[in-house]
Amino acid sequence: MQVDLAHLRQGFADVGYICDQSTVLTVYLALKLEKPLLIEGAPGVGKTEMGKALAKVLKTELIRLQCYEGLDETRALYEWNYQRQLLRIQIDRHRQEKQLEEEDLFSLSYLLERPLLKAIRSPEKKVLLIDEVDKCDPEFEAFLFEVLSDFQISIPELGTLHAENIPVVVLTSNNERELSDGLKRRCLYLYFNFPDVARESQIIRSRVPEVGEHFADEIARVIAHIRSQEELRKKPSIAETLDWARALVALGKKRIDGALVNDTLNLLLKNRQDQLLFHRQIGKKGIEELLQQPANLGEDCKCY
Amino acid sequence: MLLTAPPERFFEENMAAFAALLRAEGLVLGTAELLDALQALHHVDITDRAAFKTALRATLVKNQRDLEIFDQSFERYFIPQAAQAQQLREVTRQREQQANKLKEAADELSFKGEPLPLSTEEMLLYTSLPDEQRRNLRRFVQETEAAEKERRPLRPLLETVVKGQLRYWHSRKEQVAKGDGPGGAGGSSMAAGDTDKRLRESDIRKLRQADLPAAKALIDRLSRQLVRKLVYRRQRGASRGALDFRRTVRANMRFGGEPFLLKYKRKRRSKLPLLFIGDLSASMKRYSSFVLQFIYGLQAAVSNLEIFSFADTLEYLTPALKDQAGLEQILERVVLQGESWGGGTNIGVALKELSESYGELLTPRTIVIIASDTRTVQLDRALPALQRLKERVRQVIWLNPLPSEQWPRYRSVQAFAELVEMWPCNTIAQLEEAVAGRLFATTVFLDQEAGKR
Numbered sequence: 001m002q003v004d005l006a007h008l009r010q011g012f013a014d015v016g017y018i019c020d021q022s023t024v025l026t027v028y029l030a031l032k033l034e035k036p037l038l039i040e041g042a043p044g045v046g047k048t049e050m051g052k053a054l055a056k057v058l059k060t061e062l063i064r065l066q067c068y069e070g071l072d073e074t075r076a077l078y079e080w081n082y083q084r085q086l087l088r089i090q091i092d093r094h095r096q097e098k099q100l101e102e103e104d105l106f107s108l109s110y111l112l113e114r115p116l117l118k119a120i121r122s123p124e125k126k127v128l129l130i131d132e133v134d135k136c137d138p139e140f141e142a143f144l145f146e147v148l149s150d151f152q153i154s155i156p157e158l159g160t161l162h163a164e165n166i167p168v169v170v171l172t173s174n175n176e177r178e179l180s181d182g183l184k185r186r187c188l189y190l191y192f193n194f195p196d197v198a199r200e201s202q203i204i205r206s207r208v209p210e211v212g213e214h215f216a217d218e219i220a221r222v223i224a225h226i227r228s229q230e231e232l233r234k235k236p237s238i239a240e241t242l243d244w245a246r247a248l249v250a251l252g253k254k255r256i257d258g259a260l261v262n263d264t265l266n267l268l269l270k271n272r273q274d275q276l277l278f279h280r281q282i283g284k285k286g287i288e289e290l291l292q293q294p295a296n297l298g299e300d301c302k303c304y
Numbered sequence: 305m306l307l308t309a310p311p312e313r314f315f316e317e318n319m320a321a322f323a324a325l326l327r328a329e330g331l332v333l334g335t336a337e338l339l340d341a342l343q344a345l346h347h348v349d350i351t352d353r354a355a356f357k358t359a360l361r362a363t364l365v366k367n368q369r370d371l372e373i374f375d376q377s378f379e380r381y382f383i384p385q386a387a388q389a390q391q392l393r394e395v396t397r398q399r400e401q402q403a404n405k406l407k408e409a410a411d412e413l414s415f416k417g418e419p420l421p422l423s424t425e426e427m428l429l430y431t432s433l434p435d436e437q438r439r440n441l442r443r444f445v446q447e448t449e450a451a452e453k454e455r456r457p458l459r460p461l462l463e464t465v466v467k468g469q470l471r472y473w474h475s476r477k478e479q480v481a482k483g484d485g486p487g488g489a490g491g492s493s494m495a496a497g498d499t500d501k502r503l504r505e506s507d508i509r510k511l512r513q514a515d516l517p518a519a520k521a522l523i524d525r526l527s528r529q530l531v532r533k534l535v536y537r538r539q540r541g542a543s544r545g546a547l548d549f550r551r552t553v554r555a556n557m558r559f560g561g562e563p564f565l566l567k568y569k570r571k572r573r574s575k576l577p578l579l580f581i582g583d584l585s586a587s588m589k590r591y592s593s594f595v596l597q598f599i600y601g602l603q604a605a606v607s608n609l610e611i612f613s614f615a616d617t618l619e620y621l622t623p624a625l626k627d628q629a630g631l632e633q634i635l636e637r638v639v640l641q642g643e644s645w646g647g648g649t650n651i652g653v654a655l656k657e658l659s660e661s662y663g664e665l666l667t668p669r670t671i672v673i674i675a676s677d678t679r680t681v682q683l684d685r686a687l688p689a690l691q692r693l694k695e696r697v698r699q700v701i702w703l704n705p706l707p708s709e710q711w712p713r714y715r716s717v718q719a720f721a722e723l724v725e726m727w728p729c730n731t732i733a734q735l736e737e738a739v740a741g742r743l744f745a746t747t748v749f750l751d752q753e754a755g756k757r
Contacts, residue, residue, distance in 0.1 A: 021354065021355075021358075022354065022357075022358040022361075025348065025355055025358045025359070025362075026358060026361075026362040028347070029344045029347060029348070029359060029362055029363070030362075032344075032347045033340065033343055033344060033347075035340070038366075040367070040368060082566075083564050083565075086562060086563070086564055090562065175368065176529070178367070181332060181366075184366040184367070185334070185336055185337065185366070187366075188340075188344075188362045188363060189361075189362055189363075189365055189366050189367070190362065191368050191371060230517075230521070231517055231520075231521055233524065276633070
């Protein structure tokens with residue numbers, strides 16, 4: 001796959017994924033070195049979105065493997081289609097001409113491909129998104145490490161299947177537990193922080209163009225202020241910012257005020273404790289005060 | 305070392321030295337990462353400092369906490385040429401300044417035209433003293449010189465006094481440095497991970513007021529993590545299990561008995577009824593509210609969570625918790641009302657009332673958790689009440705905030721510990737271990753038993 005830095009940068013801009021230079025460069029290096037890209041960061045900073053955007057930029061299919069505790073090889077790699085094998089035996093039982101061989105039953109047509117195998121066997125280069133890898137068990141992580149090292153899979157009945165095209169692998173982690181050194185060693189690393197006000201405003205304008213520049217800035221400032229509350233159980237994600245922006249547009253609003261934030265708080269803070277914390281620490285008055293201050297949109301985004 | 309490397313290997317040597325520097329700063333990185341970095345540099349314009357840095361960071365750093373170390377090390381190691389010249393000028397200037405200072409000190413502290421035998425450090429210290437101190441010391445030397453003229457050999461004495469004075473000022477300086485150094489500002493500059501570790505391991509009752517929000521957030525995080533684990537464990541358990549022949553045969557009757565659909569045994573997994581009684585007397589208030597917050601966070605993983613508080617009397621908090629917003633508000637309200645808070649603790653009365661008024665909550669499956677330091681009035685009445693409670697429920701667990709080495713000192717601790725299981729639990733780490741490691745190990749035990757029946 002021929003990629004160059006300028007096209008990649010333009011590609012991300014075209015699909016509406018706003019990110020800084022160093023992020024684009026890291027993705028570029030991952031593509032060039034054919035290494036998996038591990039992205040860490042708080043929930044809702046755009047890690048998964050990066051995988052999706054990359055698939056769009058490279059104009060290829062996205063294969064997604066969502067990790068969870070208890071995820072095993074039959075869900076991630078392959079499974080034999082037991083029912084189909086049984087049917088075949090049934091059909092063949094009454095045929096006289098040819099004896100059914102064991103190899104007939106364990107051929108590729110009876111193999112149910114799960115995301116990892118699908119990505120490896122695909123004739124084109126695909127983007128494989130392994131989402132929330134920190135949620136899977138350490139045993140599965142070790143297995144993943146093996147697959148990502150050699151890009152080959154051994155199936156006892158079939159032998160070893162090699163990757164025809166090494167897929168572009170993006171792994172995301174919410175940092176809930178430390179990943180093993182082995183897995184990390186295989187990957188290039190990227191850390192996402194929440195975007196600063198200027199970048200978030202840019203994201204809002206790119207995704208919800210109906211909001212004007214000034215309104216987008218106001219929204220981004222309010223969000224940044226809410227996120228600055230360290231005690232929040234869950235800080236509003238970028239997706240929630242966008243939902244909020246859309247909701248405000250739908251309500252026909254052009255400016256933000258304290259009462260409006262209060263009335264639409266459910267879109268940003270989705271548990272009672274966080275809402276109470278907001279009322280206690282910021283409240284209507286805090287928002288009004290914030291908006292009266294001159295805008296300080298901050299320096300360039302500090303994404304790693 | 306760098307300058308002696310052959311020119312064609314200069315770049316690689318330099319990179320290896322940088323990797324060694326990062327390792328010395330605590331980063332885990334091997335040759336594989338270094339090779340990746342060198343390979344990555346083939347694809348970027350290495351005269352672009354930002355791109356060069358990004359390429360190294362993406363390949364050499366593998367977690368968030370190391371990013372800052374990397375950034376600092378990079379800035380220190382790869383210094384732009386202009387800055388390098390500036391630094392060189394600065395070093396030369398400092399050296400010259402120091403030489404001047406030494407000369408000044410030698411001139412001023414000389415005895416009969418001969419400098420006193422002071423070390424470089426002592427001389428520099430002398431030049432850094434406030435003017436007044438320097439004047440005093442100089443005057444002392446001059447006066448001694450005058451006295452010597454009266455033929456008394458004073459030089460050894462003078463040396464001792466001057467050195468002693470300088471030592472004194474040195475120790476004063478160090479004390480001042482310590483006073484406004486790490487002790488004061490350490491908290492804010494400490495990395496989040498370190499704060500967590502410190503909070504986990506410090507005695508809950510001795511946490512500073514300023515630490516409380518962070519400690520609460522930590523407890524909240526831990527309990528949510530635990531719930532997630534327990535719920536996952538349950539989901540996973542549901543899908544695995546031995547083949548259920550009876551259900552498989554029944555489900556496949558429609559296929560003429562061919563086993564197309566395989567049915568597996570589901571493990572019976574029952575949630576655990578928990579009843580928590582927290583001692584909310586003055587000395588236990590903070591401790592119990594922490595434990596309570598942790599246990600309250602486990603609601604999703606237990607079937608029934610009943611919460612009581614006691615000091616002199618028992619109070620049933622569950623209904624208030626169901627009606628209202630959150631635990632914090634309830635605790636605030638209860639504190640304000642002061643119904644049972646801050647009174648003399650009477651465990652006996654509280655347990656008796658629990659058995660009499662809330663008997664329906666005490667089932668043979670219930671696990672009762674008591675958080676208390678065991679200090680109570682009327683210990684003799686409390687013991688039989690605890691015995692009766694123990695007979696009605698599956699298990700009584702006592703979380704004791706006193707460190708276990710203090711236990712032998714208290715008669716009440718020994719008396720209660722003879723009756724029920726008592727776990728030391730005075731830090732957040734111990735609380736986590738008690739609930740995640742020991743209490744829910746019991747749940748798994750219960751589940752397996754249920755499966756066998």
